[in-house]
Every structure is written in structure tokens, then in C-alpha cells.
Amino acid sequence: MLKALEYFIIGADHSLFQAKRVAQRACALYSYRSCTWKDARGMRRRLIACMALALALSALQNAPHSQAQSNKPFSLPFNTPPGPTTWxxxxxxxxxxxxxxxxxxxxxxxxxxxxxxxxxxxxxxxxxxxxxxxxxxxxxxxxxxxxxxxxxxxxxxxxxxxxxxxxxxxxxxxxxxxxxxxxxxxxxxxxxxxxxxxxxxxxxxxxxxxxxxxxxxxxxxxxxxxxxxxxxxxxxxxxxxxxxxxxxxxxxxxxxxxxxxxxxxxxxxxPPLARNAPPPLTLPNFNAPPLGEGYATMRRLTRPGCCALPFWAPDSSAVYYYDGADGALATRYAVSIQAESAPQPIGEAPHRYYSPDGLWEVLQIDGRTRVVNRATGEWREIATGGAFPQFSPNSARLLWHRHPADNIPGGIPPLTEVWVANVDGSGRDLLGTQQGGAVYWLDETRLLAVEPVGRTQTFNLALWDIRTRQKMPLTQVKNLRGLQVAPGGAIILFYAPFQDDPTRSGVYGMLTKEGAQPVLLPFFGSYRWRDSKTILYLRYGADANPMLNLNGGQMLLASYDVTTGEQRILTDPTQPFRIANDDWHVSPDGRHVVFWSADDSALWLISLP
CATH class of the missing domain: 2.70.70.10 (Glucose Permease (Domain IIA))
Incomplete structure (x- = not known):
């Protein structure tokens, strides 16, 4: 390591990708990224590592984006572009x-x-x-x-x-x-x-x-x-x-x-381990205010470098996120979206999951699950086997699945228990079992059950009535991915690439009622529900392509109305943005979007027109 650094510093090739590599390797020796020297073995090591890091950062600072890209020595392992029919x-x-x-x-x-x-x-x-x-x-x-x-x-x-x-x-x-x-x-x-x-x-x-x-x-x-x-x-x-x-x-x-x-x-x-994670949240049925004229506005909410995986306050008034010094328990911060103000600390980890009406929260202390009344602070423990429950759309009930073992892909899915209870923990009831898979709230009386077919990428979807405990088959999907339930549970959204008929590969919408058929939608890319009938999705590139399109990560936000088929670009095409890790989230009221920027690693707010 030291010889490599010395050789680099005294005149080796100063290409950008090598500079980045040496800087990272140097920091890896001493508490990765921070270079705190807690494992230092002498001044010579410190000096060499600092010089390497300084040189690398200088190279990064002075190199334009195009140069940074061109200095990467490898290409992708496929000779076709990515997409729902290729890779x-x-x-x-x-x-x-x-x-x-x-x-x-x-x-x-x-x-x-x-x-x-x-x-x-x-x-x-x-x-x-x-x-x-x-x-x-x-x-x-x-x-x-x-x-x-x-x-x-x-x-x-x-x-x-x-x-x-x-x-x-x-x-x-x-x-x-x-x-x-x-x-x-x-x-x-x-x-x-x-x-x-x-x-x-x-x-x-x-x-x-x-x-x-x-x-x-x-x-x-x-x-x-x-x-x-x-x-x-x-x-x-x-x-x-x-x-x-x-x-x-x-x-x-x-x-x-x-x-x-x-x-x-x-x-x-x-998030927590997958076997303990709650089912996804389904909001109650609602229609967001009609979109106005013009384009959405954008502004930065946090300092550069902060912070991935944000989440919304239940009333959409603030964005929450975790931040803090290395080695200390993270602090949960709130930054208001109503006015430009400094983020305020509102508590510490562990993470809380909030009910749609904001009156309840779920957390775990020492492996025990608590449901807390946020108004009174009163709480009650629920025996969930370590699993986090999820609130129903109207915040009246809880749902969780208990996996007796990790559901290892490629293996035999474990027999998974599906439980429901009232929001205060009373009325705890084992609804039934299934082989792995997942369950989602649709409304107060129905669930969507998703179960794999053996050791394949094909899944059976069924409507599960809590009152009768009966399941009604809905559809079967090969290569099911990205399933999301619309607020109110009347429609689901998913994508299914690599179909036997390539023209059938893409994003689908489907009503959650007997006899419904999946409908192929006219876009392919990252998506979220805005309200019970409107989808927000990303369009790519300078031409705002509705299909996956590699163009420097430049993105625009668009909407699609599932009832009319109307599409609209919502952000200014002259001001594209780049989202890191697909980390973007729609506010519960459907008026705003928060995303983690790939350009400055800060949280940004999009306020819809």
C-alpha cells in the first residue's frame, strides 16, 4: 500500500480514476472516509496518505464531468442498452x-x-x-x-x-x-x-x-x-x-x-432486516389538488452530503432524516417545507413508522414492538415475533408477517404467518399462512397477497378478505417487480420485464377486483403514486424520453393519469436533475417530492405546480 502511494505521488500516471482509487485506499487505512488516524503507524504513513488524498481531491475538483467520465477505463458488460427487454x-x-x-x-x-x-x-x-x-x-x-x-x-x-x-x-x-x-x-x-x-x-x-x-x-x-x-x-x-x-x-x-x-x-x-420489516404503507383514498399551470419549483433543504433515505412527516409539513457524528446514535431531524429554515432535531434513533393519520407510531426497543399514542405518549407492547407491523389506510388496524427464517432468494420460501390486530394491539389474530412472499393493505377489509410459485420469478397475486379469510386469485405475473398500491387500494402498479413476448415487457396498472386484467402503460422508469389515480414518474434525457434512456442521469418529473391516460412533464426541461439511488419520495398530500441529489448529496424539494 505505502509503495503504491509513494509511486503515485512521485510521478505515476495522474489519471482521475487512479486518483480516486488512491484516495479511497488511503482513507480505508484510517477509519474509512474520515482519515482519523486511529490505526496510525507513524508520521510517514500519515504524510503519504494525506498527500495522496490531497492530490486526488485536487484532480477531482479540477476535472470537468465529461473528463471524469472519460477517465473511467472500463465499459458495461453488454452490447445492448438497458431496458425491460434486455437487462x-x-x-x-x-x-x-x-x-x-x-x-x-x-x-x-x-x-x-x-x-x-x-x-x-x-x-x-x-x-x-x-x-x-x-x-x-x-x-x-x-x-x-x-x-x-x-x-x-x-x-x-x-x-x-x-x-x-x-x-x-x-x-x-x-x-x-x-x-x-x-x-x-x-x-x-x-x-x-x-x-x-x-x-x-x-x-x-x-x-x-x-x-x-x-x-x-x-x-x-x-x-x-x-x-x-x-x-x-x-x-x-x-x-x-x-x-x-x-x-x-x-x-x-x-x-x-x-x-x-x-x-x-x-x-x-x-431499514431493518427484511424478515422483520413492515409491509409497505398504503394511504387512504384521496385525490390531490389539481395541478396548476407552469412548472414545479425546486430548492435545497439540507447541506451537501446530507442525507440519504429521508421520509415524510404524516401531515406533509416536514421532511425527516437521520444525521449525526460517526460513533454516536443518529439524531432524527425535521426540516420544514413551508419556509426556508434550519433543520431541527426531534429525537434519536431507533426508527419510527407513523400511521397515516399521524396519531400513532411503531418502534422497537430491545427487540420488543411498541405501538405508541403520539398525543399521550401511552404505549403498548405487541407480540409480533420481532416483526414491525404496518398501519391500515385509515389507521385503525395493524398488519405484519412473521418469517420464521430468512427468505433467501433461490431457496425454499419459509412458511410465513400473516397477522392482524387493532391499532392499540387488541384483537391480535393469525389470519393465515403462505410460502414466503409479501402482503399489502388494500383497504380496511382487504389485503393483497403476493406468493412465489416454487423457486421461480413467477408470483401469484390474490385478494385476501380479512372478514371471511378467503383468498380470490387476481393474476399471475412473471418477473414481478416494484409493486405499489395506490392510496385506497383500488389499483396496483408494477413492472414485469423480460416477458416471453417482448412487446409485453414494461410497467403495468391493474384494478384490484375480480376479472381485472393488467394494462401496459406507456412509460418505463421509476414511479410513485401521487394520489389514488395519478402516477409520478421519471423521464430521461434531453428529449424527456418516457422509456429508460441513458443520458448522463438527467431526469425530469412527469405525471400520468390512469383514468384519462393524460401525461404531463412537471419540471422545467431546461433544469433537469439527478436522483441518487432512486431515493425520492412523494409527500402524503401529493403536493411535493423530496429527493436525494446525485450532484451534491443534499436533499432537495420539488413543489408541484
């Missing part, structure tokens, strides 16, 4: 939700972090070399990455690329040269079925394979757009509530050392 990004590198939940099963040798990128694609999708190189390993199963894998050494760059979960053994020989963009393999499935988890796992490692580097810093791609759709249980990053701003961006993840201890054994996190 999508499904998991980032590092401190991901997937790694937090399943790292001890899948990534234990890599500090429990996800030490590559995952790209979701059908089996047989061609995979191409990300740079010129020579074949180093073919089907070396010491890497795992079954059923087949391949590694390429890029001598001029000093890195090795690793391609895993391939469909067949690559027909390449060790030492054989390959060119950037040359087809080297096809996408496979680690479960060998092509129905369970087909995807490409891509890594960039050191020559000796001991260190895995963040591919986002090395591959020239529009990561903001790619991250805006494709995630499913794995994407996004987990917040350590004792280090609330660490490892929250795709760009600040730590290198993975395969000889070091796990890094994500968090004492307190947000």
Missing part, C-alpha cells in the same frame, strides 16, 4: 440491502458486503469484455459464482475482471487475448434453472484477487439512471444508525478485502 441493474457494490440481509450466506468471504455488481438479464444474454485483456481463469469454482465463471487480466490497467453465474463454460483458453466489447459468455442462473435468479455477477479485482474494487468508480456508465429501476430486495444501501452518512452513495463504498472481518454487522439499522 437491468439489480444490485450495486458494497453496503447493499442484499448484503445486509444475506451477506452471511453469500458474501461471508468478502466482509459480508456485495463485492461486485449484479445485472438482471434472461439466460443466454450475451456478455462482453469490459476492456481489452487476456483470459486468466475459466471455471475456477474457488470463486463460487456457479455454474460457470471467467476472469480476464487487464495488464495495462492492473485490474482483473470477474464474470460469474454464466450459462455455459466459456469457449476460451487461458492466455487468449480478448478485445473490449467482444462476446465472451452468456448470462446464466446460479440455481441452474433459468427461472430462479438469472443474472450476471461482475467484479473488478486486484491482480492477486485479494481486493475487490467498486466497479462504479471504474466503469463508464450512467449509474443514476441505471439505479432508478431494477432493484428488487437487493438494491440501495443500508443506513448504520451509528454512522448515518457512511457508505450511502454508490461512489463511497469501501473496497472489499477478502482477508478482513465483516463490515456491516450494524447494531441498529434503517
Amino acid at each position: 437491468l441493474l439489480s444490485q450495486q457494490f458494497g453496503n447493499t440491502v442484499g448484503a445486509f440481509n444475506y451477506g452471511r450466506y453469500w458474501y461471508a468471504g468478502g466482509q459480508n458486503l456485495h463485492f461486485g455488481l449484479d445485472f438482471w438479464a434472461p439466460c443466454g444474454t450475451p456478455v462482453v469484455a469490459i476492456a481489452d485483456g487476456i483470459v486468466d481463469q475459466v471455471d475456477n469454482l474457488s470463486f463460487g459464482l456457479e455454474p460457470h465463471n471467467l476472469t480476464l487480466f487487464h495488464r495495462d490497467l492492473g485490474y482483473t475482471s470477474v464474470y460469474g453465474h454464466l450459462n455455459a463454460k466459456p469457449s476460451l483458453m487461458r492466455g487468449q487475448p480478448v478485445r473490449r466489447g467482444e462476446v465472451i459468455a452468456t448470462v446464466g442462473d446460479p440455481d441452474r434453472t433459468c427461472q430462479s435468479r438469472p443474472h450476471l455477477h461482475l467484479e473488478i479485482r486486484s491482480r492477486d484477487y485479494r481486493i475487490s474494487y467498486n466497479p462504479v468508480l471504474l466503469i463508464d456508465a450512467d449509474w443514476e439512471t441505471l439505479a432508478s429501476i431494477g432493484y428488487h430486495h437487493f438494491g440501495g444501501f443500508v443506513k448504520d444508525l451509528y454512522h448515518p452518512n457512511r457508505w450511502q452513495s454508490a461512489y463511497d463504498q469501501p473496497d472489499v478485502d477478502f482477508n478482513e472481518r465483516p463490515l456491516n454487522d450494524f447494531l441498529l439499522s434503517y
Whole structure:
């Protein structure tokens, strides 16, 4: 490490991606990102690391965005653009939700972090070399990455690329040269079925394979757009509530050392483990005020660098988020959207989940679930088996699912219990069981049950009547993703890529009533409900393309009325923005949007016209 830094400082190639790499490696030695020197071994180390960091930051500050992009030496592993018929990004590198939940099963040798990128694609999708190189390993199963894998050494760059979960053994020989963009393999499935988890796992490692580097810093791609759709249980990053701003961006993840201890054994996190997380919130039926003329306005709410994973106050008056010093329990802040004012502390972690009417909250203390009356402070414990319950749309009832074990993708889903109770915890009742999957509130008497079909990516959707305990089949969806329930529960929204008929791949809306059929919508990208009949979604690029379109991550906000089919661009096309990690949230009253900016890592407010 020291020799590498010395060589860099005294005259090695000062390209931008190397500067970034050296700065990150330097900080990784001393309490990653902060360089507090708690493991310092002498002034010489400190001086070298500081010089490297200063040089890297100088390079970053003086390089325009286009230069930063052009200095990334690798390209994407596909020769087709992303989309619902080709491929999508499904998991980032590092401190991901997937790694937090399943790292001890899948990534234990890599500090429990996800030490590559995952790209979701059908089996047989061609995979191409990300740079010129020579074949180093073919089907070396010491890497795992079954059923087949391949590694390429890029001598001029000093890195090795690793391609895993391939469909067949690559027909390449060790030492054989390959060119950037040359087809080297096809996408496979680690479960060998092509129905369970087909995807490409891509890594960039050191020559000796001991260190895995963040591919986002090395591959020239529009990561903001790619991250805006494709995630499913794995994407996004987990917040350590004792280090609330660490490892929250795709760009600040730590290198993975395969000889070091796990890094994500968090004492307190947000969101919680998937097996304990509440069902998604469904708001009561409502129609937001009609949109006015002109474009939405935008303003920054927080300082640069703060803060990922915001959430709304139940009455839409403020945005809440976590912030604080490393090592101390995070403080929960509120910043008003009514006037430009400084954020105010309103409490500490752990996280609370609020009822739609704002009268109740749920939290856990020492693993015990409490429902608290926010007006009186009175609380009651509910036996939920460690699970967080979710409030019904009218805030009168609670719903939770109890998983007896982790629902590991590719495995046999555990028999999951579905419970309901009154909001004060009384009337606790086991409604029934299902094999894994999820449940959602539709209204006060109906649930939506989503259950996988065996070890496949096909899901059965059913309407579940709480009063009669009966389920009525609704539909079956292959490759179901991103399901969201409209306020009031009359309509659901989801996307289903990679259909047998490519023209049927895309975003769908569907009524939650007997005999309804899914309706393909005229856009594909990140979406949220605004109210019971209006969707907000992202349009991409200078031409405001309603389909996924790589153009530097430039985004606009648009609306779609499911009753009329009317579409409208809501933000000024001359002022596009970039959202990090698909981290954007509509206020409960449908008047505002808060997002985490990829440009300054601050929270920004969009007030709709």
C-alpha cells in the first residue's frame, strides 16, 4: 500500500480514476472516509496518505464531468442498452440491502458486503469484455459464482475482471487475448434453472484477487439512471444508525478485502432486516389538488452530503432524516417545507413508522414492538415475533408477517404467518399462512397477497378478505417487480420485464377486483403514486424520453393519469436533475417530492405546480 502511494505521488500516471482509487485506499487505512488516524503507524504513513488524498481531491475538483467520465477505463458488460427487454441493474457494490440481509450466506468471504455488481438479464444474454485483456481463469469454482465463471487480466490497467453465474463454460483458453466489447459468455442462473435468479455477477479485482474494487468508480456508465429501476430486495444501501452518512452513495463504498472481518454487522439499522420489516404503507383514498399551470419549483433543504433515505412527516409539513457524528446514535431531524429554515432535531434513533393519520407510531426497543399514542405518549407492547407491523389506510388496524427464517432468494420460501390486530394491539389474530412472499393493505377489509410459485420469478397475486379469510386469485405475473398500491387500494402498479413476448415487457396498472386484467402503460422508469389515480414518474434525457434512456442521469418529473391516460412533464426541461439511488419520495398530500441529489448529496424539494 505505502509503495503504491509513494509511486503515485512521485510521478505515476495522474489519471482521475487512479486518483480516486488512491484516495479511497488511503482513507480505508484510517477509519474509512474520515482519515482519523486511529490505526496510525507513524508520521510517514500519515504524510503519504494525506498527500495522496490531497492530490486526488485536487484532480477531482479540477476535472470537468465529461473528463471524469472519460477517465473511467472500463465499459458495461453488454452490447445492448438497458431496458425491460434486455437487462437491468439489480444490485450495486458494497453496503447493499442484499448484503445486509444475506451477506452471511453469500458474501461471508468478502466482509459480508456485495463485492461486485449484479445485472438482471434472461439466460443466454450475451456478455462482453469490459476492456481489452487476456483470459486468466475459466471455471475456477474457488470463486463460487456457479455454474460457470471467467476472469480476464487487464495488464495495462492492473485490474482483473470477474464474470460469474454464466450459462455455459466459456469457449476460451487461458492466455487468449480478448478485445473490449467482444462476446465472451452468456448470462446464466446460479440455481441452474433459468427461472430462479438469472443474472450476471461482475467484479473488478486486484491482480492477486485479494481486493475487490467498486466497479462504479471504474466503469463508464450512467449509474443514476441505471439505479432508478431494477432493484428488487437487493438494491440501495443500508443506513448504520451509528454512522448515518457512511457508505450511502454508490461512489463511497469501501473496497472489499477478502482477508478482513465483516463490515456491516450494524447494531441498529434503517431499514431493518427484511424478515422483520413492515409491509409497505398504503394511504387512504384521496385525490390531490389539481395541478396548476407552469412548472414545479425546486430548492435545497439540507447541506451537501446530507442525507440519504429521508421520509415524510404524516401531515406533509416536514421532511425527516437521520444525521449525526460517526460513533454516536443518529439524531432524527425535521426540516420544514413551508419556509426556508434550519433543520431541527426531534429525537434519536431507533426508527419510527407513523400511521397515516399521524396519531400513532411503531418502534422497537430491545427487540420488543411498541405501538405508541403520539398525543399521550401511552404505549403498548405487541407480540409480533420481532416483526414491525404496518398501519391500515385509515389507521385503525395493524398488519405484519412473521418469517420464521430468512427468505433467501433461490431457496425454499419459509412458511410465513400473516397477522392482524387493532391499532392499540387488541384483537391480535393469525389470519393465515403462505410460502414466503409479501402482503399489502388494500383497504380496511382487504389485503393483497403476493406468493412465489416454487423457486421461480413467477408470483401469484390474490385478494385476501380479512372478514371471511378467503383468498380470490387476481393474476399471475412473471418477473414481478416494484409493486405499489395506490392510496385506497383500488389499483396496483408494477413492472414485469423480460416477458416471453417482448412487446409485453414494461410497467403495468391493474384494478384490484375480480376479472381485472393488467394494462401496459406507456412509460418505463421509476414511479410513485401521487394520489389514488395519478402516477409520478421519471423521464430521461434531453428529449424527456418516457422509456429508460441513458443520458448522463438527467431526469425530469412527469405525471400520468390512469383514468384519462393524460401525461404531463412537471419540471422545467431546461433544469433537469439527478436522483441518487432512486431515493425520492412523494409527500402524503401529493403536493411535493423530496429527493436525494446525485450532484451534491443534499436533499432537495420539488413543489408541484
